[in-house]
Every structure is written in structure tokens, then in C-alpha cells.
Amino acid sequence: MFWRRGGHPRTEAEAAAAATAGRAGAGPASGTRSPAGALVLEGVHREYKRGVPALRPLDLTVPSGRFLAVMGPSGCGKSTLLQCAAGLDRPTGGTVRIGGTDLSSLSETRLTRLRRERLGFVFQAHNLVPSLSVLENVVLPLMLGGTAAGDELRARDALAAVGLAERAGASPAELSGGQSQRVAIARALVTRPDIVFADEPTGALDPATAQEVLALLRRAVDRDGHTVVMVTHDPVAAARADEILFLERGRVVDCLEGADPDQVRRFMGALGRDGERRQAGPVKAPADTRTPVLSTAHAGAAR
Ligand code: ADP
Numbered sequence: 001m002f003w004r005r006g007g008h009p010r011t012e013a014e015a016a017a018a019a020t021a022g023r024a025g026a027g028p029a030s031g032t033r034s035p036a037g038a039l040v041l042e043g044v045h046r047e048y049k050r051g052v053p054a055l056r057p058l059d060l061t062v063p064s065g066r067f068l069a070v071m072g073p074s075g076c077g078k079s080t081l082l083q084c085a086a087g088l089d090r091p092t093g094g095t096v097r098i099g100g101t102d103l104s105s106l107s108e109t110r111l112t113r114l115r116r117e118r119l120g121f122v123f124q125a126h127n128l129v130p131s132l133s134v135l136e137n138v139v140l141p142l143m144l145g146g147t148a149a150g151d152e153l154r155a156r157d158a159l160a161a162v163g164l165a166e167r168a169g170a171s172p173a174e175l176s177g178g179q180s181q182r183v184a185i186a187r188a189l190v191t192r193p194d195i196v197f198a199d200e201p202t203g204a205l206d207p208a209t210a211q212e213v214l215a216l217l218r219r220a221v222d223r224d225g226h227t228v229v230m231v232t233h234d235p236v237a238a239a240r241a242d243e244i245l246f247l248e249r250g251r252v253v254d255c256l257e258g259a260d261p262d263q264v265r266r267f268m269g270a271l272g273r274d275g276e277r278r279q280a281g282p283v284k285a286p287a288d289t290r291t292p293v294l295s296t297a298h299a300g301a302a303r
């Protein structure tokens with residue numbers, strides 16, 4: 001992954017570093033201003049109210065086949081970042097590209113289609129349709145794109161992959177919270193999306209159930225090559241990702257690669273809610289705005 005704050009000119013050294021970051025991941029790098037990635041943000045920022053930035057200008061490249069976690073105190077802009085990146089919200093400025101497609105160039109109809117066909121979503125609330133069976137909930141994203149032979153089989157496979165084959169005919173009301181979230185993951189993966197966006201997917205689950213859900217997301221990356229971007233406030237969840245991006249008051253302040261939960265906790269402890277950085281723990285100084293922070297690929301790292 002590569003990130004830097006946007007909104008200022010890039011030096012040649014930075015551009016070269018960006019290209020290197022792109023090559024370090026699964027995707028080929030263009031060597032230009034936009035290294036290839038499943039998800040590329042350039043200068044993306046969001047103000048809900050004029051003059052009050054919820055997300056400050058940010059450059060971010062997520063190579064395909066990578067699991068990225070986004071952390072930070074409540075209100076720091078995690079969901080805003082996810083919603084802008086996933087085409088659920090239009091940023092105030094900057095460019096979001098998914099698999100090379102510039103989202104700002106799309107009409108609402110085409111954006112909806114891109115979300116349906118190329119993205120998967122998992123939220124804290126699983127949002128299953130209560131009047132449909134478990135299987136019908138998983139078939140739904142396929143049917144929205146036009147029914148095809150084999151849809152039901154694909155949905156059954158997706159359910160089996162989350163260990164719920166035998167609950168296909170159940171009503172969502174009959175499932176536990178963890179089972180419902182596993183159905184939501186099956187529904188997110190059934191279209192074989194380029195990127196899965198998850199916002200606090202374990203936020204409503206007990207630790208053991210949360211681990212099951214995280215294992216499914218991890219496997220989606222390791223075995224099936226999906227790209228996952230997950231917002232979480234849980235250090236244990238974040239530690240399952242390849243890299244963790246830390247936000248504070250709308251700004252990315254750092255990233256960690258291959259961290260364990262204790263390291264993440266220490267890092268989070270040093271992010272003051274008021275934005276004041278406490279002098280505790282092994283936290284790097286905030287990156288200079290002109291210095292890109294790079295992380296290298298470590299595909300296949302056991303977790
Ligand atoms: P997080 O997910 O990190 O808790 P959010 O991205 O939801 O934070 O919010 C970032 C900031 O933007 C907060 O100050 C929040 O109050 C504000 N915000 C979020 N959504 C909206 C909205 N739809 N309208 C106005 N302000 C919003």
C-alpha cells in the first residue's frame with residue numbers, strides 16, 4: 001500500500017517512490033502519477049460543511065489482493081474515507097479510481113452498477129432482507145444484475161464457504177448475530193467483487209464470533225485474491241490486516257504493517273482524541289506532509 005497526503009506538488013523522488021510502492025503490490029505499476037492498484041485515491045477530501053474537513057486531502061493506493069484496515073478515534077473520518085472510496089459518497093474533491101475507472105466520471109446509474117458488479121459491502125448491521133430466506137439474500141446481488149443460470153448454485157457455494165450451507169432455507173430472524181454476518185459476507189463475495197469494503201464488520205459481535213468473521217475476510221484475500229478495505233476500532237480485527245492506516249481528525253497520520261494487537265493498542269493509545277499526541281509508546285512522529293510512507297509487500301505472511 002502507498003499513502004500520502006494530497007494537495008501539493010509531487011517531487012520526482014516521490015513519484016518514483018510511488019511507482020515502487022505500486023510494484024511492491026500485486027498490481028503492475030505505471031511509473032506515473034497513478035501507480036496501478038485495485039483502489040487509487042488522489043487528493044481525495046470531504047467536507048460535509050464548508051470549511052469543516054471530515055477527510056483531508058489524501059493519496060492512497062491499495063494493490064489488489066491486499067487487506068487494509070483503517071483505524072482511528074471515533075469521528076476521525078474512517079467511514080467518510082470508506083464511503084468516498086466505495087462510491088457511496090462523492091468526495092468534495094480529488095479522484096477515486098477502482099480498477100482504473102474514475103468514479104467521478106460515472107453517472108449515478110453507472111456508479112450503482114459498478115458498486116453492484118465490482119464491489120462487495122459488509123456493514124456492522126448485516127442488513128439482511130427479513131422477508132427473504134438466507135439463500136435468497138445471497139442470490140439477490142446476482143439477480144439485481146439480471147438472472148442467470150447457475151445463480152442459485154453460486155449462492156449455495158458462497159453459503160457453504162461461510163459454513164452455512166444447511167441454513168439456506170432459514171429466515172434471517174432465525175440466525176445468530178455471527179451467522180447473520182457470515183451470510184452478509186457470503187452476499188458480499190457472491191459476485192466475486194474486485195474490492196470488499198467492510199465498515200466495523202465485527203462491531204456487534206463477541207470476540208470469538210468476530211474471529212470467525214475475520215478469518216473469512218482473511219481467507220477471501222489469501223485464498224481467493226480479493227482486496228479488502230476494513231474500517232474497525234478493534235485492535236484484534238485490525239491486526240488481521242496486512243496494513244493498518246491510522247486516521248486522526250480527518251488526516252492519515254501513519255501506517256503499520258504486519259502489526260500484532262498489542263502494537264496496535266499502543267499505537268491507538270498515542271492517538272489522543274483531542275488530536276494531541278501523547279509521548280507514549282513506540283509511535284513514529286507524524287510524517288512530514290511531503291514524505292510518502294511506503295510499505296513493502298509481504299504476501300502470504302501467516303496470520
Ligand atoms: P468515523 O467513522 O471515524 O467515526 P466519520 O467518517 O463518520 O467518522 O465522521 C467524520 C466527521 O464527519 C465527524 O465529525 C462526523 O460528525 C462528520 N460527519 C460524518 N458524516 C456526516 C454527514 N453525513 N453530515 C455531516 N457531518 C458528517
Ligand code: MG
Binds near residue numbers: 078079080
Ligand atoms: Mg464510522
